[in-house]
Amino acid sequence: MEATADAADVLEVVIFPWLAFGHMLSFLELSKRLAARGHAVAFVSTPRNIARLPPVPPRLSPRLRFVALPLPRVDGLPDGAESTADVPPEKIDLVKKAMDGLEAPLTAFLADAVAAGRRPDWIVHDFCHHWVPPIATGHGVPCAVFTTVYAAFQAFLGPRSANVEHPRAATEDFAVAPRWIPFPSTIAYRRRSEAEWIAGSFRANASGVSDMDRVWQLLELCRLAIYRSCDEIEPGMFALLTDLFQQPAIPAGILLPPVIADDDGDRAEALRWLDDQPPKSVIYVALGSEAPLTPGVLHELALGLELAGVRFLWALRRPSGMFSAANDAVTGELLPAGFEERTRGRGLVRTGWMPQMAALAHGATGAFLTHCGWGSTIESFASGHPLVMLPFVLDQPLVARAMAERGVGVEVARDEGDGSFDRDGVAAAVRRVMVDEEGKALASNAMKLREVLTDHGRQETYIDDLVERLRRYRGCC
Incomplete structure (x- = not known):
């Protein structure tokens, strides 16, 4: 949709995401x-x-500008690290600490904008920017938080008041739906390892502030909460969130990115390889940018793909510290000895950036093995592919449960305690989706979901409704 707002209705919006590419x-x-x-x-x-970041269409560049703020140095953070993709999982909290150091540059940016007569109407920021609302309020600018994870995850976390009334101290408390969910729900962490991880988000980390304190502080100060979701995928959730947090919860739609086939390097090679495969014969494998991958995890996944006997395209994340290494060198260190030779002809492993939407949209792709990050799950909706699900942290286990309930995917079998899995579990899940009769029903359900969620007119209406809310509430700090 392309439109030109009347001068009086034009909004000045500052967009400030967390330093993770998703x-x-x-x-x-x-x-x-x-x-x-x-x-x-x-x-x-x-x-x-x-x-x-990918380039912005030229027609939008006059109205979309980028503001670069220098990230301060933090002890323990590698030189040049500016995102979670630049560090191993154990250093992500140091990225939060560095981001907190952007407080002074952001304050200066806002002061300059106000002095120049361009006071923003809104600052739309991410989950961990708890220090932004006080700065914005000081300059007369209201804030909205934009949540890019599964909206039901926010309901599971709940507001501070609900957690005070119904405290969750033990990991077992996170294995059941919280008491403030007023309808029957399976929103819970099934495995001990998942529950232990989410319980840890309530404790202070290396940044000095717990993730939950960040979320609670900003939700208590923000005027609006915006979600990358919609009623079609999470019915009733936005009314619940509005009630729980006592602020408007506004779905922005699923914000599907365009399908762009990049013709550079490994990316072109991967798409050319797909061109040579039979229709719906390939499972695309990608575990996002922040899954806590270990050599053991990668080896069992690789050997499971080998056992499954199906064609696969694996977008293998290059670990921190190996950005300049050649693809062969990286895969040789990470994968089982002889794996690529044994699967040559029916499998391709590529490191580096992969055009995921283009790979999923390709006619040779028939399923998606995913960590169930919300962004990747949304991208799967556009293709209508069934899922093989291997969730790790954050909202991923909740997304996996929801997609299983919808009949669009199956989870890899895992140990209920430590969450470990083996090659046999991977192979069994892949074959259920790609080979067995069950896969036909999963694919049919995934296509039905695609038809609902790729209704362009409906998705654009969510953005129009959001804009009207931003106009209605601007100036209300």
């Missing part, structure tokens, strides 16, 4: 849709992250 790309999609409606958007991040 988040930045979601915020960029929201930015592009606002700019396409004639609104002025300033996308704030750090220099290296901005340089790595």
Whole structure:
């Protein structure tokens, strides 16, 4: 949708995502849709992250500008690390600490904007920016938080008041739906390892502030909460969130990115390889940018794909510290000895950036083995592929349970305690989706979900409704 807003209705919006590419790309999609409606958007991040974002369509560039704020140095953070993709999982909390150091540069940016007569109407920021609302309020600017994870995850976490009334101290408390969910629900963490991880988000980390304290502080100060979701995928959830947090919960739609086939390097090779495969014969494998991958996890996954006997394209994340290494060198270190030779002809492993939407949209792709990050799950909706699900942290286990209930995927069998899995479990899940009769029903259900969620007119209506809310509440700090 392309439109030009009347001068009096033009919004000045500052967009400020968390320093993780899944988040930045979601915020960029929201930015592009606002700019396409004639609104002025300033996308704030750090220099290296901005340089790595995909280009914006030229028609939007007059209304979508990028503001680079220098990320301060933090002890223990590698030089040049500006996103979660640049560090191993154990250093992500140091990225939060570094991001907290953007408080002074953001304050200066807002002061300059106000002095120049361009006071923003809104700052739309991410989950961990608890220090932004006080700064914004000091400059007369209201804030909205944009949540890029599964909305039901926010309901599971609940507001501070509900957690005070119904405290959850033991990991077992996170294995059942919280008491503030007023309808029958399976929203819970099934395995001890999952529950232990989410319980840890309530404790202070290396940044000095717990993730939950960040979320609670900003939700208590923000005027609106925006979600990358919609009623079709989470019916009733936004009314519940509005009631729980006592603020409007607004779905922005699923914000599907465009399918762009990049013709550079490994990416072109992967798509050319797909061109040579039979229709619906390949399972696309990608576990996102932040899954806590270990050599053991990668080896069992690889050997499971080998046992399954189906064609696969694996977008293997290159670990931190190996950005300049050649693909062969990286895969040789990470995969079982002889794996690529034994699967040559029916499997391809590529490191580096993969055009995921293009790979999923390719006619040779028939299923998606995913970690169930919300962004990747949303991208799967556009293709209508059934899922083989291997969730790790955050909202991923909840997303996996929801997709299993909808009949669009199956989870890899795992130990109920430590969450470990083996090659046999991977092979069995892949064959259920790609080979067995069950896979036909899963594929049919996935296509039905695709038809609902790719209704362009309906998705654009969510953005129009969001814009009306932003107009209605601007100036209300």
